Amino acid sequence: MPGENLSRDEARERAELLSVDGYEVALDLRSAVGESGEGVRTFRSVTTIRFRRTGTGSATFVDLVAPAVTSVTLNGRSLDPATVFDGARIALDGLADENVLVVDAQCAYSRTGEGLHRFVDPEDGEVYLYTQYEPADARRVYANFEQPDLKAPYRFEVTAPEGWTVWSNGVGEQGPDGVWRFAETAPISTYITCVVAGPYHYVTDTYKRGDLEIPLGAMCRKGLAKHFDADDVFLITKQGFDFFHDNFDYPYPFGKYDQAFVPEYNLGAMENPGMVTFREEYIYRGKVTQAAYERRANVILHEMAHMWFGDLVTMVWWDDLWLKESFADFMGSFSLAEATRFTNSWVTFANNRKSWAYRADQLPSTHPITADIRDLEDAKLNFDGITYAKGASVLKQLVAYAGRDAFLEGARRYFKRHAYGNTRLADLLTVLEETSGRDMKAWAKSWLQTSGVNALTPVVTYDAEDRITELAVVQDGDELRPHRAAVGLYRLNPAGELVRYARAEADITGARTVVTELAGAEKPDLVLVNDDDLTYCKIRFDEGSLATLRAHLGDITDPLARALCWSALWNLTRDALMPARDFVAIALDFAGRETDIGVLQMVHAWAQSALTHYAAPAWREEGGRLLAEGGLRELRLAAPGSEQQLTWARFFAATAESDADFQLVEGLLDGTAKIDGLDVDQELRWALLGPLAAHGRADEERIAAELSRDDTATGKRHSVRCLAARPSEAVKAQAWATVVESDALSNALVEATIAGFVQSSQRQLIAPYAAKYFEVIERVWADRSIQIGMDVVRGLYPGLQDSPETLAATDDWLAAHASAAPALRRLVLEARDDLARALRAQACDGAA
Secondary structure (H helix, E strand, O other): OOOOOOEHHHHHHHHHHEEEEEEEEEEEOHHHOOOOOOOOOEEEEEEEEEEEEOOOOOOEEEEOOOOEEEEEEEOOEEEOHHHHEOOOEEEEOOOOOEEEEEEEEEEEOEOOOOEEEEEEOOOOOOEEEEEEOOOOOHHHOOOEOOOOOOOEOEEEEEEOOOOOEEEEOOOEEEOOOOEEEEOOOOOEOHHHOOEEEEOOEEEEEEEEEOOEEEEEEEEEOHHHHHHOOHHHHHHHHHHHHHHHHHHHOOOOOOOOEEEEEEOOOOOOEEOOOOEEEEEHHHOOOOOOOHHHHHHHHHHHHHHHHHOOEOOOEEEOOHHHOHHHHHHHHHHHHHHHHHHOOOOOHHHHHHHHHHHHHHHHOOOOOOOOOOOOOOEHHHHHHOOOOHHHHHHHHHHHHHHHHHOHHHHHHHHHHHHHHHOOOEEOHHHHHHHHHHHHOOOHHHHHHHHOOOOOOOEEEEEEEEOOOOEEEEEEEEEEOOOOOOEEEEEEEEEEOOOOOEEEEEEEEEEEOOOEEEOHHHOOOEOOOEEEEEEOOOOOOEEOOOHHHHHHHHHHHHHEOOHHHHHHHHHHHHHHHHOOOOOHHHHHHHHHHHHHHOOOHHHHHHHHHHHHHHHHHHOOHHHHHHHHHHHHHHHHHHHHHOOOOOHHHHHHHHHHHHHOOOHHHHHHHHHHHHOOOOOOOOOOOHHHHHHHHHHHHHOOOOOHHHHHHHHHHOOOHHHHHHHHHHHHHOOOHHHHHHHHHHHHHOOOOOHHHHHHHHHHHOOHHHHHHHOOHHHHHHHHHHHHHHHOOHHHHHHHHHHOOOOOOOOHHHHHHHHHHHHHOOOOOHHHHHHHHHHHHHHHHHHHHHHHHHOO
């Protein structure tokens, strides 16, 4: 990757040497508009850092990734940039006890979403800027000590093009000289400083609570203003502030609260205090389901939780990234369920977020929640399902283990004790031990400092009268953990509903635990271990329960229990314990009865993945026909205008197989076919056009015609994806070249091109690129930014060439590149593991 890779040891040594009193950062962004001339488009960045030497030593370095440095002055002494600047670091020597460093640099605008990203709206030509730094890209915008434990207050001033508005972490105003100046921040880390600038559409509101008043703002591109439902954003924001103030007993500490929805964003959102940024896809241009609004609300609350977990109190180093991300992920669902209209958010958590965690925790790169992060490349890859979703799951287990009141009181003490400071795991465990009286060190050793997921299986014996004589829970896994879990017994009632009639909570420890409370209960039709989703585990079933689910999954009345069963069946499929065709059959039998729209969307994704990756190749054609037929059947049965209808329409288009299928898709697109209640808006039009392009039924002219209807930034991304999806050797060669051999595309268009290039219906067409992949990935990783490198290495791995030969080619590359960047090797190892899992599942399915 371009730029030096800061190590944990270097950061620790620097933190022992110095402390930072403050930053003054002046950015001149007038170069963002107009012609740029030849070369990289740059802006002027002048940074003044005041810092003290607190340890022994007279030399250190400051971080800066920039095309050029004009001048460096340390304590009035001029340093030669050609001597002290190597492209990523400025070497400093002769330190005094108190120091003033001034760096004048030319920094580059970004097209990869890292640093100061510049976006030109194709709809109206307007330019929009925003910053994104985590974990270490503030150094692309201003000189700094880029590590989370060197907190300091910041003063930003920005000179912007005429007519623009500028926002930062603090309150700002434009002076008579046209310069925007912002109030000094509280002490914060470099990675959560922020600047947003441009002709954004901006809406305001206010949150009031007693004497506390927080100015609220929300913004987006002008082209999206007509779609922007800011009222709902503000509603969730106010509900979140109510919840966190009720439970944290620490007033929001950062003054104003702006939320910017920005283009070409790599993440879901970023918790910059006072200036939160989100991907603009959370502004919906067409009809979406309630699951989409729930997802957005969850992200809003996740980022708000970071104001306390992460911004007010920050981890010392990225080893303890979970101290903010796991808590924010948990608090997002917790507050969503208790403070908003999305009262079933724990269903989504069980079905969606934990699915991400289960996958990550079974990869060869799995790691403890408290990870070993050696350097910044490690940190970048650890924003994963372990740090977020597994960590949140474990915190949910902690609430069951320690008690809700003790958990929240621990959080309150943690904030007050460590406000504006940095912490490690031990700091959190200390307050939780104080409030719960539990041995948190033993709990942490089992849950935070080991990796892997346990499977819990019920083993039941009955007497002659069909009553339970013993119900035991068998735990397997490399590390046996203490689980506070519920076991539910379900049976069919006279109305044909599968309902719970008995439940017991127990501490599951060791390899086998007897749940004594359920002895004597009548024989159930279904035994559900981890009922109510209290712990983090894979759920297994006894044979009788599995038979019940095959016949009656849709009869489970409780939505959380039903979601847990769907998730458990998917894990069985991924683990090659259930044939993929069986999962597809269950999905076709019961998905049409699923009332939770988020669960339905997950089941759709799993069914498609089962066919693409886990079904035996010989069955794929039949399986594809069954999915398309089932999708069309349920589309026609869905209530007109319902979100189920919209979801089934998207599923049918994605699974269309036959000529008749495509004729219907074409008819829906051109208006010659109608389905009562189905509004074919612009977003649905693109969803219909994509499969037509991939199957050779929409050419370049047709795609261009659609873009002319939707000549927007979003339309451009859709068109790029559709163009790359066409089944042509020339098309694939061009798509490959634009992503791999050129850096002309922005991050969003790289992502769209890769999405179009990889089509499961085109395995043979893209087969020649398997060998090319292994030839280019090390060069791509070395030459491109880490974000683009990750996109290419993950996205273009030849997983659709699912054969032992591809597995062997992967092993050969790994053996021949033992000294390749560890982060690159990790990505390849993860892709290899996915392929090996697919081959095992295909063998299971082929034997069915």
